[in-house]
Amino acid sequence: MELLPLVELRSVSKAGDKTMKQVKGYITRKSMLYVTGVEYGDYTMNHVQGCAHGCRYPCYAFLMKKRFGQIKDYDNWIEPYLVSNTLDLLDVEIPKLKDKITSVQLCFSTDPFMYQYDEICEMSIEAIKKLNASGIKCIILTKGVLPEKLAELSDENEYGITLITLSEDYRMKMEPYAAPINARLNALRKLHELGKKTWVSMEPYPTPNLVNQDLQEILRAVSFTDKIIFGRTNYCKEVTSFSTHKEFYNLKAEEIITFCTENNIDYYIKEKTITEEQW
Numbered sequence: 001m002e003l004l005p006l007v008e009l010r011s012v013s014k015a016g017d018k019t020m021k022q023v024k025g026y027i028t029r030k031s032m033l034y035v036t037g038v039e040y041g042d043y044t045m046n047h048v049q050g051c052a053h054g055c056r057y058p059c060y061a062f063l064m065k066k067r068f069g070q071i072k073d074y075d076n077w078i079e080p081y082l083v084s085n086t087l088d089l090l091d092v093e094i095p096k097l098k099d100k101i102t103s104v105q106l107c108f109s110t111d112p113f114m115y116q117y118d119e120i121c122e123m124s125i126e127a128i129k130k131l132n133a134s135g136i137k138c139i140i141l142t143k144g145v146l147p148e149k150l151a152e153l154s155d156e157n158e159y160g161i162t163l164i165t166l167s168e169d170y171r172m173k174m175e176p177y178a179a180p181i182n183a184r185l186n187a188l189r190k191l192h193e194l195g196k197k198t199w200v201s202m203e204p205y206p207t208p209n210l211v212n213q214d215l216q217e218i219l220r221a222v223s224f225t226d227k228i229i230f231g232r233t234n235y236c237k238e239v240t241s242f243s244t245h246k247e248f249y250n251l252k253a254e255e256i257i258t259f260c261t262e263n264n265i266d267y268y269i270k271e272k273t274i275t276e277e278q279w
Contacts, residue, residue, distance in 0.1 A: 021052065021116045024079035032089035033097055033104065039271055040229070042102045047086040047127060048110040048120055053143050053178040054078040057204055058235035061109035078177065080114060086123055090130045103137040113144035115179040121147060128153055141201055143178035146187040151194040158227075160199040161188050166218055170211040185221060192224050203231030203270060205252065207242040215252055219259045230256045231270030246275040 027049060036044040050071060051061065065071045083089075106112040112124035125147070128138045132154040140146070141160045150159060161184045165171055171181055192198040200222045206213075210233075222228065232249045233239045242248070253269045260267035 019116055020118055023048075023082045023117065023119055024050075025081050026084040027081045028085045029083050029089065031093065032083070032086060033093045033101070036105060036108055038105075038108055040268055041105050041108065043097070043100075044105040044108045045086075045090075045127065046107045046109045047083045047112075047123060048080050048107070048114065049083070050077045050080040051110050052078050052080050052114050052117060053111060053175055055143075055175050055178070057174050057206075057233060060235070063235070065109065080110070080117065080120065082120060082123060087126055087130065090127060094130060094134050094136070098134045098136060101136050103139050104131055105139045105141070107141070111142050111144055112140055113142040113146055115144040115177065117144075125149065125153075128157065132157070143175055143184065145179045145183050146191055148187070148190055148194075151191055151196055155195070155197075158197040158199055159188065159191050160201055160227075160229075161185070162201045162203070163218065163222060164202055164205050165211060165213055166221060167211060167213060170206075170213075174206075188222075189224055192226075197227075198225045199227035199229065199266075200225050201229045201231075202256075203229060204233035204236075205230060205249075206233055207239050207245050207248055209242045210238060215255050216259070219256070223259075223263055223265070225265065227266040227268070228256060228260055229268045229270065230273060232273045234272075249273050250275055 032045045032047065033043050036042065054074070062074070062077050065077065066073070071077050106124060106128070112120070114120045131138050137154065137156040137158070139158045139160070141162065143162045146159050146161070150157070163181065163184065166181060168181060171178070188198050188200070202218070230253060239245055253274050256267055256269065259265070
């Protein structure tokens with residue numbers, strides 16, 4: 001696998017690091033809400049350009065933004081720009097679209113609770129409030145830390161974290177500027193204890209040649225949650241070169257299904273994770 005480069009201008013985030021960071025700048029857009037092409041999505045919004053988490057596994061959002069010339073390179077990608085007219089756009093678009101929208105996902109090409117970026121987090125909360133005020137459910141996914149104040153918002157909202165490992169060494173290698181694993185888990189668990197709907201995305205889940213780990217251990221760590229989404233690692237030569245990667249993902253998907261069924265947890269297996277001819 002060709003790893004994206006690390007840059008020297010940022011320090012790796014560690015547990016207990018309270019340093020706050022500033023967005024690189026501000027941009028405006030002409031629209032905000034749109035129908036997503038993601039298989040389990042409805043509408044989405046992306047009110048930040050770029051993502052400071054700097055994930056080094058192949059990131060579809062980064063690849064697409066670079067392909068279409070919206071960002072220049074990795075260094076540019078990890079310097080996020082906030083869309084300053086986000087709330088104004090929502091004021092215009094929500095009345096027009098609310099009868100068509102089942103839910104809005106934050107976000108598919110960035111992170112709404114980008115680790116250590118308070119300004120982005122506050123914008124996300126204000127956006128969720130506007131959507132909720134019009135009866136629109138929000139589905140949130142982050143590699144950051146979910147704020148406890150989200151518990152004050154609609155009970156229909158669903159709050160999720162990405163979690164593909166319990167190894168901080170692997171997390172720091174592949175998600176160098178994202179929140180530490182325990183910080184993510186603790187914040188999610190707190191919202192769950194406060195009665196909120198929670199979920200976990202285990203995607204892109206790595207093959208053993210990337211990191212050797214016990215899926216059952218990860219599942220036990222997230223067994224409090226309401227839903228688990230599982231998906232393979234895509235666009236990665238090191239994964240496809242792993243001789244039994246198809247069988248590996250079939251078996252891991254079966255583990256997810258069995259665990260979730262036994263523990264009354266909803267689940268969703270992403271398309272192309274299971275090799276159908278073997279099932």
